Amino acid sequence: MDTHAQSRSTRPQIKRLHHAAYRCQSSEDTRAFYEDFLELPLAGALKITQTKTGRQTEVLHTFYQLGDGSHLAFFEAPDQPFEFKSQHDFDLHIALEVDPTHLQHMLQKGKEQQIETRGPSDHGFIDSIYFRDPNGYVVELCAKKPGHDEHLKLNNTDAKKLLDQWNKASVK
Incomplete structure (x- = not known):
């Protein structure tokens, strides 16, 4: 085997x-x-x-x-x-899980404290909000939605298929 x-x-x-x-x-x-x-x-x-x-x-x-x-x-x-720069979400971000109520609380708190705050964003399996910390890193707070565990699971054949398609399309 x-x-x-x-x-x-x-x-x-x-x-x-x-x-x-x-x-x-x-x-x-x-x-x-x-x-x-x-x-x-x-x-x-x-x-x-x-x-x-x-x-x-x-x-x-x-x-x-x-x-x-x-x-x-x-x-x-x-x-x-060390070169500190504002990171783009696709470059680097730190994602932390919270419950939906706390997500809304933190969205309001960020706006009230005039911290760079974006969102909420619906990603299908999570809802997210984003902040920028004093070092330029993007910090995402996310709350699971129904279907989360089906989307992110061990031996996910859908994820493997999508990765294979991506790799085949990007061959140079």
């Missing part, structure tokens, strides 16, 4: 996201957005003064906890150049 086919037919062995990490320009501005606005508690911080290769540095690594126990994390590394 093909071991790859066998592994694809079972649930993934990677349990869940522990954290996704991004650069930030200011740990305090980032904290204000993620903790004060999005209401994700600051759950940890780590000051890094030396890399594993022995280079001296001055980096702050912060962690904001989501409801499932996973984290969004940020590195403020002033001594390491």
